[in-house]
Amino acid sequence: MAARKKTTAQSKPGYHHGDLRRALIEASLALIAEEGFSALTLREVARRAGVTHAAPYRHFPDKEALLAAVAEEGFRAMTTLMRERMDKESGPVERLSACGVAYVLFAVQHPAHFRVMFGPHFTKPADHAELAKEGSNAFGLLVQNIVQCQQAGVMLEGEPMPLAVMAWSQVHGLASLLVDQQLQEACKQGATPEQLAQFQTRLLIEGMGRPPQNG
Amino acid sequence: MAARKKTTAQSKPGYHHGDLRRALIEASLALIAEEGFSALTLREVARRAGVTHAAPYRHFPDKEALLAAVAEEGFRAMTTLMRERMDKESGPVERLSACGVAYVLFAVQHPAHFRVMFGPHFTKPADHAELAKEGSNAFGLLVQNIVQCQQAGVMLEGEPMPLAVMAWSQVHGLASLLVDQQLQEACKQGATPEQLAQFQTRLLIEGMGRPPQNG
DNA sequence: CCTACCGATCGGTAGG
DNA sequence: CCTACCGATCGGTAGG
Numbered sequence A, B: 001m002a003a004r005k006k007t008t009a010q011s012k013p014g015y016h017h018g019d020l021r022r023a024l025i026e027a028s029l030a031l032i033a034e035e036g037f038s039a040l041t042l043r044e045v046a047r048r049a050g051v052t053h054a055a056p057y058r059h060f061p062d063k064e065a066l067l068a069a070v071a072e073e074g075f076r077a078m079t080t081l082m083r084e085r086m087d088k089e090s091g092p093v094e095r096l097s098a099c100g101v102a103y104v105l106f107a108v109q110h111p112a113h114f115r116v117m118f119g120p121h122f123t124k125p126a127d128h129a130e131l132a133k134e135g136s137n138a139f140g141l142l143v144q145n146i147v148q149c150q151q152a153g154v155m156l157e158g159e160p161m162p163l164a165v166m167a168w169s170q171v172h173g174l175a176s177l178l179v180d181q182q183l184q185e186a187c188k189q190g191a192t193p194e195q196l197a198q199f200q201t202r203l204l205i206e207g208m209g210r211p212p213q214n215g
Numbered sequence C, D: 001c002c003t004a005c006c007g008a009t010c011g012g013t014a015g016g
Helices: A020-035 A042-049 A063-087 A092-109 A111-118 A129-151 A160-179 A193-208 B020-035 B042-049 B063-087 B092-109 B111-118 B129-151 B160-179 B193-208
Strands: none
Touching: A020 A042, A020 A063, A020 A111, A042 A063, A063 A092, A063 A111, A063 A129, A092 A111, A092 A129, A092 A160, A092 A193, A111 A160, A129 A160, A160 A193, A160 B160, A160 B193, A193 B160, A193 B193, B020 B042, B020 B063, B020 B111, B042 B063, B063 B092, B063 B111, B063 B129, B092 B111, B092 B129, B092 B160, B092 B193, B111 B160, B129 B160, B160 B193
């Protein structure tokens, strides 16, 4: 055991990465997960990736660009997970539910990604067109599910947008509370994130699924 | 205009505050609101309060203690606002709705407070007993409203906790999306935060208000 | 509550 | 992708 040196995978100083860009992104995620956001500096990221602190500038002009790349990747992975879960269901209500559950599970499984995606990091959103597009894609999936529920006659008619924003709020709130560790006491009854998400999604659709009683 | 010096309220170096503690808290909030979280350093806070960077240590042992004071104050203000809005209503459903709307409005009106209250800043929650208590008080108000709806027979029976967590998720999600500027395009239809909160709260209670159809 | 000081770290760049 | 360097800022403390 004494012989086992305390080093990261590549401690050789002159090591050349095959893909430093990827290594930097992954180092960022690990750093955020382990030591929180305030610990994220380009220098520490470089250190963890096994390069000097000047190297990252070959791939990202600044920290914001690195974070944008992390966020983009996050949105793509989240969209993929939502699609996977949706594809296992056939009915529009079940597909909408699966989409929401996937949102929450992604956040719980990738908290660092989730924080970067929705944190207030990007001073000028206009500078990150690709990122905005990935975000819209994910939201579009949700809207599409809502519309299909409406067309199937199992959801309130009219503008889909307010309903989509409501569904987004629901899953985003649960995801945020879970990621930020706010549901420790309230939920130590043993409920898993998936159970919570399924319970909430079901009641949510229940509420959106009938017109208010007349009278 | 040339005569108008560019100084803050107190530029006199030796100025003695009547209440430096308050001034530090308010400087923190302004700083977060104006330049984001990463700009929050004890030195900059001291600068804005018009004292040297050693002065804050007389009131707070470190940055985390300052943030805990900000968060405590936030929870107290939020609880007050929820109570005010609830007290204008008499029916349990209306009171629950008012409580949720107040949560969202507080976040929109005090985004810096909201971010501190729910951000991942407190490494050891056990070190901040007072803060935990204020948070529980606010959540308790929500649980109490749920129970009263149940007792009035207008809400699903059984464990109130899952319903309370669901309601919290709903308003927390909407509040977070608004504070983090994520609803710009989706909602430039002109809907105000209060209208969004009221719409969502109404449908939420709708969903929690009836047992699923049997069959 | 201030002055003066400490070691440490950071973002960024020149030059190879 | 590295070495070497820059100015700037930070948290924290001694001593008054």
